[in-house]
Amino acid sequence: MNRILIAEDEPRIASFLEKGLKANGFTTSVAADGQEALFRARSGEFDLLVLDIGLPGKDGFSVLRDLRRGGSSIPVVILTARDGVDDTVAGLDGGADDYVTKPFRFEELLARVRVRLRGERAQEETVLSVGDLSLDLRTRRVRVGDRDIELTAREFTLAETLMRHAGQVLSREQLLSHVWGYDYDPGSNVVDVYVGYLRRKFGQGRITTVRGMGYRLESSATELREAR
Numbered sequence: 714m715n716r717i718l719i720a721e722d723e724p725r726i727a728s729f730l731e732k733g734l735k736a737n738g739f740t741t742s743v744a745a746d747g748q749e750a751l752f753r754a755r756s757g758e759f760d761l762l763v764l765d766i767g768l769p770g771k772d773g774f775s776v777l778r779d780l781r782r783g784g785s786s787i788p789v790v791i792l793t794a795r796d797g798v799d800d801t802v803a804g805l806d807g808g809a810d811d812y813v814t815k816p817f818r819f820e821e822l823l824a825r826v827r828v829r830l831r832g833e834r835a836q837e838e839t840v841l842s843v844g845d846l847s848l849d850l851r852t853r854r855v856r857v858g859d860r861d862i863e864l865t866a867r868e869f870t871l872a873e874t875l876m877r878h879a880g881q882v883l884s885r886e887q888l889l890s891h892v893w894g895y896d897y898d899p900g901s902n903v904v905d906v907y908v909g910y911l912r913r914k915f916g917q918g919r920i921t922t923v924r925g926m927g928y929r930l931e932s933s934a935t936e937l938r939e940a941r
């Protein structure tokens with residue numbers, strides 16, 4: 714199990730991150746200011762640091778600089794405002810670190826975290842397969858049987874989320890926060906609309922509506938037949 718330190722002073726974002734990371738099997742802890750983040754990141758108790766730039770006490774850039782000066786090689790994924798991207802890129806340590814701009818989708822952050830944790834083992838898990846569906850996370854190629862399918866970026870993220878949890882029911886709220894991010898209106902029907910798009914592209918019978926609960930991608934050819 715991987716342990717992730719979240720350095721974020723905005724409680725809403727910190728709890729959004731904690732919930733999502735825990736749901737994906739990570740152990741998390743939150744530091745709400747820069748000094749605490751630096752202290753805890755140095756403790757050796759964590760495998761990765763998610764670091765907000767705008768932290769009270771000591772900003773994210775200083776935390777990162779002090780960590781590296783102190784010899785720590787902990788992987789860092791930076792959270793930055795969209796208008797601070799240039800500064801952030803300048804602050805990255807020779808490709809050892811990565812960043813996500815706010816507002817971000819959870820899956821986007823999760824992908825960065827996974828890549829940073831994988832390090833040298835980056836060849837693993839670049840192709841997700843469920844039955845005859847396959848999604849290449851690197852080339853973005855999507856296949857159903859021997860057909861290539863075109864997906865928009867959002868459809869791709871939704872498909873990826875459903876495939877990572879194949880056979881499990883995901884609620885509209887889970888899909889909304891994973892695929893659309895925390896800034897999305899919870900009353901929106903955008904999930905249903907996009908599931909409709911995927912059904913059209915993947916073919917009927919693959920994504921089941923579980924009444925009152927959400928959606929499930931069927932995990933095997935057998936279930937696929939039963940669902941028809």
Ligand code: CA
Nearest residue numbers: 722765767768
């Ligand atoms: Ca902040």
